[in-house]
Amino acid sequence: MRHVVEWRVMAERRGGEKLAEFQKRLLDWFRANRRDLPWRRTRNPYRVWISEIMLQQTRTAAVLPYFRRFFRAFPSLKALARARGDAVLRAWAGLGYYSRARNLHRAARIIVREHGGRFPETLDDALALPGVGDYTARAVLSIAYGAPLAVLDGNVARVIARREAIEGDPRAPGCWKKLQDIADRWLATDAPGDWNQAVMELGATICTPRRPRCGACPVRDGCRALRLGLVDRLPERRVKPTTVRLRIAAAVLLDERGRTLLVRSSGPAKENAPERPDDLGSIFSRMWHFPALVVASGYSRSDLERHLRAEYGVDGARWQALGKLRHTVTFREITIEPWLALTDSLPRDGGRAVALDHVPRMAVSSASRKIAIAALAELGRDE
Numbered sequence: 351m352r353h354v355v356e357w358r359v360m361a362e363r364r365g366g367e368k369l370a371e372f373q374k375r376l377l378d379w380f381r382a383n384r385r386d387l388p389w390r391r392t393r394n395p396y397r398v399w400i401s402e403i404m405l406q407q408t409r410t411a412a413v414l415p416y417f418r419r420f421f422r423a424f425p426s427l428k429a430l431a432r433a434r435g436d437a438v439l440r441a442w443a444g445l446g447y448y449s450r451a452r453n454l455h456r457a458a459r460i461i462v463r464e465h466g467g468r469f470p471e472t473l474d475d476a477l478a479l480p481g482v483g484d485y486t487a488r489a490v491l492s493i494a495y496g497a498p499l500a501v502l503d504g505n506v507a508r509v510i511a512r513r514e515a516i517e518g519d520p521r522a523p524g525c526w527k528k529l530q531d532i533a534d535r536w537l538a539t540d541a542p543g544d545w546n547q548a549v550m551e552l553g554a555t556i557c558t559p560r561r562p563r564c565g566a567c568p569v570r571d572g573c574r575a576l577r578l579g580l581v582d583r584l585p586e587r588r589v590k591p592t593t594v595r596l597r598i599a600a601a602v603l604l605d606e607r608g609r610t611l612l613v614r615s616s617g618p619a620k621e622n623a624p625e626r627p628d629d630l631g632s633i634f635s636r637m638w639h640f641p642a643l644v645v646a647s648g649y650s651r652s653d654l655e656r657h658l659r660a661e662y663g664v665d666g667a668r669w670q671a672l673g674k675l676r677h678t679v680t681f682r683e684i685t686i687e688p689w690l691a692l693t694d695s696l697p698r699d700g701g702r703a704v705a706l707d708h709v710p711r712m713a714v715s716s717a718s719r720k721i722a723i724a725a726l727a728e729l730g731r732d733e
């Protein structure tokens with residue numbers, strides 16, 4: 351019995367030494383090679399939080415100009431909380447996934463009201479903020495406050511799945527939990543912010559989805575996928591959601607003063623509710639958009655006319671077809687068939703009258719911007 355206990359203590363000590371060596375190699379590599387990114391020059395929780403939200407579903411290179419622009423417009427969390435909603439959306443315009451900007455704004459107001467204007471320091475308080483999920487909360491708290499919390503995102507999941515040769519779809523709940531347990535075990539608790547960024551950096555620059563550069567990897571010793579020849583097979587591919595093809599007819603109403611009608615489709619989707627492919631609110635990012643209708647392939651303009659009459663009381667417009675537009679939103683491939691509809695006056699209710707020239711510069715989705723630009727081009731008023 352004494353021998354068994356001694357053997358176990360020795361094995362644990364060896365495991366601990368291996369882990370410490372692994373952490374040291376990765377941290378040394380990160381500190382010597384990290385990319386110089388503006389959000390890495392600070393531990394300011396507001397800046398770290400904004401960068402983490404912007405980097406969700408968006409590449410680092412694409413985020414850089416928006417990050418700078420956003421901080422020029424809202425240099426502090428209090429300035430963001432004080433701002434008008436449309437000013438925040440304008441600063442975000444072009445980054446996509448606008449619910450992120452709306453949630454940031456709401457969260458900033460909550461932080462000012464309930465946390466004295468400073469990003470909360472506990473996981474529970476951070477998770478209670480709109481738009482802050484487990485990954486974001488752990489990233490901000492570990493980087494800004496040094497909280498011992500390990501992050502798990504796509505990059506980290508890939509590194510773990512390969513190094514530990516974990517099979518299965520990483521996003522499947524059981525597998526994700528297993529990966530989080532390993533991420534927790536790996537965490538260098540004396541430098542959690544650097545550690546989290548080091549694993550993410552390894553996934554972003556060396557242990558990439560395709561053609562990982564194992565020869566340059568600082569932690570290739572002990573990588574099980576490399577030893578077993580499984581690097582190209584791990585992590586297992588996710589089953590992609592099926593692409594849905596949609597057609598939308600949209601009307602650019604134009605009165606004699608050059609104004610058009612913008613409308614809004616339903617309120618925010620319920621948290622976690624499955625997204626309906628034909629939900630116009632989601633297609634137009636829950637922002638102001640031209641009156642539109644999801645149509646079947648055999649539709650005629652009279653369907654759109656009927657819709658405008660029934661919904662907004664529009665009658666007697668003079669119609670002109672604009673060229674078809676292609677647009678992709680998440681799993682949808684959309685063909686937009688826009689129409690210019692010249693009218694004497696715009697309806698008073700059910701929407702908002704704005705100068706058509708102004709629409710491309712407003713906080714609208716890229717689908718609406720494309721439609722506005724097509725209409726302006728038809729009128730000889732190129733953007």
Ligand code: SF4
Nearest residue numbers: 512557564567570573
């Ligand atoms: S050795 Fe290759 S597969 Fe393993 S962690 Fe490094 S880059 Fe990834």
